[in-house]
Every structure is written in C-alpha cells, then in structure tokens.
Amino acid sequence: MSRVQIAFQDNDESRYIVAAIEQDNTTAVVHYEPAMIRVENEGSLIINRDTVSEQIGMEWDVQSLHINLITLTGHIDEDDDYFKIMWNN
C-alpha cells in the first residue's frame, strides 16, 4: 500500500495540528527536519477539527491549515470538520 504524507512549517501553530494527527492516526510517523515537520502514514491520514481545537484550546478552522502547510501527497477529501488525505488503491 502507498504512503500518504503531509508536512508543516515547524512553528507554534503546527505543533497543535501535528499533536492532533498523532492522536487520531496511531500508526503515523512524525519526522522533524530543518524548519519542517513531516508526517507519514500508510494509506490515509485524517485531521479532525475537534481534536485540533481541543489541543489549541479554541475553535480551529480546518482551512486555516493552509497557512502552515508545506506540502502533501495523496487524494484530498475535505469538509468543515475534517481534512483527509488518502490513496484509493
């Protein structure tokens, strides 16, 4: 199966998103690289608005991940309360 990945700028805001990813995707692997946090998982990866909001301590807008996003691989499925990347095969 193919791996999906998502990478964020290594800053204070991304920290919470990555923590939420780790919570909701238990097999995900997080790599810390210069100025970048990269997360990989087999098949798919989901970011839940509620989990991130809980981590941050206030309402988080899913689309605001664009501000810190660097890159990703996989097909995207996004809605008001989640952002998911996956491969269909």
Add this chain to the structure above:
Amino acid sequence: MSPKKLNLKDKYKLLTRDLDWEFSYEDRKEAFPYEEFEGIKITDWDKWEDPFRLTMESYWKYQAEKEKKLYAIYDAFAQNNGQTNVTDARYVNAIKLFLTGVSPGEHAAHLGFAFTGRQMGGIGARVAAQMQSIDELRHIQTQIHAMSHYNKFFDGFDEFNHMHDRLWYLSVPKSFFEDARTAGPFEFMIAIGFSFEYVLTNLLFVPFMSGAAYNGDMATVTFGFSAQSDEARHMTLGLEIIKFLLEQHEDNLPIVQKWLDKWLWRGDDDGLHAAAEGHVLARSLGTLLRRCCRCSVQRPGALRHQNARLHRYYQARKRTPQSSGMVDFLSVHSCCCIPHLDTHCRRDGLAQRKVS
C-alpha cells in the same frame, strides 16, 4: 425558518458550479477554440472533482495571512543582514541558480495557467487553474523580493531575466517551460500540473528548502515553505487533471501516456536542479536522483490505479540509484545542448501537431 446549514462541499458547489452556461448567441467553440485539437475527448465536465474547495474569500484571507508573515521575515532578514549567517558564502551560488533558473519558470507557469484558466471548458478546472496562475505570480514576486537583499551584496543575481533568456545552462528550464506553454491546454496541464508540480516539486523544492535551512538561509526557507503550501493545492490539481482525463474517455489514455513519458523525461533530466542540490549546497541532503528513485518507488499510487505505467525512464533509473550529483550534472550537460524534442517535430521552429 432558520437557514439550512451548508457544509463546505455543498457551499462550494453552489457558489462555483452552474455559474457557466450553454451558449445560444455565439458558437461556444469560438469562445473556447483550443479544447479539441490535441485529440483529448471530454464527455462531461461535471465529473470534475474540485481538488480544494477554496472560495475566493478564503483564498484572499489565507493568502494575505501568509504574505504578512512572509514579508515580516524578509524585512527582518534585511534589517539583520541575514546573509551573513549562511554557512558559507559559496552557498549563495545555489540560490543564484534558483533566481536565474527557476523564478522565470514560475512566471512562465503563471502565464501558462492563465492560458488554461481561460481556455478550458469546465468552470471547476478553470478556477483551479486560475488560482494556480495567481499563485505562480506570487512565487515569482516573492522570490524576486527574497533575493533582493542578496542581490545587494552578491554578484550573479542582478540580471536574472536577461540571463535566463540567454545562458546555455538556463536554456534547460527555459526550454522546459516554453515547450509546455506552446502546447495545448491539456498537455500543459499534464506537463506542469502533474509531471512538474506533482512529481517533481516535492523532490525539488522541499529538500532544497530544507537544505537552505540547513545552511542558514532563512529568507529562502521562508519563501520556499510558504510557496510550497500553494504547491499542495497545485499538486492536487495535477492529480485531479490526470485522473479526470483518464476517466473521461479511453481514447485519452494513449495521449496522456505519451505526455507522461515525454514530460517525466524532460523534468527528471534537469541538471540544473541536480547541480543546485547535489553539487552546490555546502551541506547537502543527498542527490536529486536518489530522492527521485526513492519517491517513485514508494509513491506510485497516483499512476497505478489509473492504469498508466510509471514512465519507463524511471524504471531504468531505479536500477542505478547510486550516482553522485556531479555525475547527474555532467550527464545532463550534453542534453542541455539539445533542448528540442522530436515529439512535436519542432526543430525548425514550426510546430506540427502529430497525435498518434
């Protein structure tokens, strides 16, 4: 009665789809004259799945936030003379290659996506292409501004556009983008949207920016990562275009396959980037080639489920993963002198479309 709650998908659909209409007073083919000459068959534009559901409002909002942060860093970099913090002055040669080689390509991509953003019949695809076009304008301008400070203290930046149009080793990226821009809208979308943005950009820019951080160049890291977030949207557009074309009609498969073969070859053999990453960085993160092989082996998902095969050139490369950046650079040197490909019989400058 309180208004119905609309989720992102529904809202986006209502705000964007169905804006277009069937013409009655003019022939729609006159308004969109380039949709058919490449042989691509579109049976139903409604099957297009919008990769990112960004309304114009959200676009302005989030991009503005990114710009504020980006320019704050540029200002700080200039005020602190950040160029004195790089590992070694010779590192700066890598970003000279960037401004002269890559930045004009961003501008070319901007104009190319403006073209497809006007010429494609489906509004969903057009909007995505137009957003990419304005993103690419963002990239060239933020790159010019990032390098502006370096330009004040180092040679080799100040005639970037003049050089791009004239130097032999810059003819490689120039030729790449001009080949794409002179193609029809669908080939352009596959060439740049898929082959360049989806396949290459992660291999090129992400490690390049990481390398910049490793070498202490905060200005480049900042615009690179900030730009790369736009690239995430671009990549999904590239993935969607290939999926869409292959699902629209079986006759599209041989055409798209031929484009994949051509463009993955053109992109992978770009020695400029091999030089920039493998050879020039004082502290290197590994060669482009090694990363290409790793990536194409690990993440073939995009192509596999579409029945298109991994470009045969990658298959060959897989068998020889251990070359150094210098070898890449030299092996491409000879290719640099032959920027024209036979696929379109364009050696004499007159383009002839041969679709098999």
Add this chain to the structure above:
Amino acid sequence: MTIEIKTSTMKPIRNTYAHIERRFGDKPATRYQEATYDVHSTHNFHYKPLWDQDREINDPARTAVVMGDWYDLKDPRQFYYGPYVQNRSKMQENAENNFKFFEKRGLGESLNSSLREKIIELVIPMRHAEVAANLNNMYGTAHGTGTAVTQALIFEAMDRFGNAQYFSKIGLALDGNTGDSLATAKEHWMSNPAWQGVRAYCEKTLTIKDWFEAFIAQDIVLDTLINDLYYRQFDEWLTQNNGRDLLLLMEFMQDRAKDSQRWSDSVLKVVVTESEHNSNQVLAWISTWRIRAQEALEPLASALLGDKALADAFAVLEKRLTKVGLNC
C-alpha cells in the same frame, strides 16, 4: 546629553536589480518596481505556440494597440500580489461580517417578497455575467504584454470571480441556503428577455481575439454602465424602497468597482495618449461596443430602474471617456 549608538554597517555593492537600475537609477527600488518591471521574457523563445503559430509565445502583436513601453501602464494602486491579497482580505472580512449580520438578524426573512423576487430576477443573474468578466480579464493576463498590465488583469479577473461568488451568496442569503434562488436566477439568465441582450453581449466578448479590445468591451464599456446602473442608481433605489439591508451585501462589489476604476482609467489614459494610432483604434472599438451595449442593456435597465436609467448610465460613460481625452 547626546546618545551615540555604535553600529557597524555593511555597504551594499548595488541598490537593486540591473534592469530596475536602468529604468530608475542607482537607488533602492520599491517592492512594486522589483516585482513588476521587465519580468516578462522577451527573447530567444524556443518554440512557437501550437495554438498561434504566427506569433511568439509572448508577443506584443496580440493587440492592435502599440506601446513604446508596455511598462508605462503602471498601476496607480501599485498592486503586486502581496498588497492585492491583503487589500481584498480586509474587504472580504467586512463582507463576511455583513453577511453574518444579515443572517443572524434574519434580514432575509423580513425582506418583502416582491423585492426578493426582483433581486432574484434582476440582480442574482449577475453571477453569470461576472464569469464572462473573469474570462475576459484572464484572456488579457495570458496574452498581454508586460507584467504591469498583466498582473492587474489577473487581479481584476479573480476579483470578478469573487463577485460571482458574492452574488451567489446573496442568493443563498435570500433563499435560506437552499440554492433555489440560484436555479431560478439561472433560468432568468437563460430565458428572461430582460437578460438576453446582456447574455448575448457577454458571449460575444468571449470570442474577441485582441486582448485590449476585450478590455475595452468589458472593463470600460460594459462595466462602466453596469456599475452605474447597479452600484449608484439601484443603490439609491434600494435606499428609497426599503431595501437598505441588501446594501450590506453589495458593499464589496461597490467598493471593489471604485478601486478597480482607478486602475482601468489609468490604463485607458496612458494607451490613448501614447499615440493617435492608439486613440483611433480605441475609439473604433468603443464605438462598436457601445452600440452593442446600448442594445444589450435596454431591457435590463428598464426592468431594473425604468426608461431613463440607461441614458443616465451612458452619461457617466461619456464623462469617463472625456476625462481621458476620448470624445465619442
């Protein structure tokens, strides 16, 4: 007591890029200048376009207008990407608050039903006209010469797409997010006699080959008239006819049009004052398209505001053209 702070300075070896220095002299440049001037590639193209084999990839001959220097079309707003998105972001924040307020206070429900019908019939279909505007400006971005004008054209194009979405949002605000108003508005766009002239005009503009002619037909002729009809005359009408609440939702389009006109006025002026050739060419285009616009807008203006409205709008267009030295 004087305070002396010791600093160590680093003297730059040059102030800006060479092409900027050639234009403006050896001094620090503005961000607008560095982002704009001489960015278009001009030499040694490797291929000819398959879709236009008589010309180069970037070619000034894609318009009949001739400029000694296309970079004379400097944007008075000095928008490059950064300031553009930041400016529109502020405007959209305002608009977002307005829409939220309108929904929260149930202003859509308290609108009288004949006014609601009128808006759905005669305002919401503008969302389709804005698509044509988006495409016509995008055409200029792709084929125009020099980043000074092409960047302003893409900003205009994206603005118009934003407008299309705002008009759609007005519909949703009036139909409780069901989308019914949008379906009805589309029917009006396709078959209501009030709109057929405008639809025909829009379709025709999309077949124009010369990108500056498209700019004239869209941004100068049609837009001046539509802006006056909707953002001045209809604005007044709404104020007098219990429709003030709706103005909350149209504020973005109004403010944006004013901002954009600063730019398009400047483009027109520079092009027209460059030479008699340009002035004559632009006049010829204006003559053709204003006749078409007159015919196209008559039924719409009548339905929206009454018989005098279009003449008033044309007076505004005359004034605009006279200001830049064009006498029609």
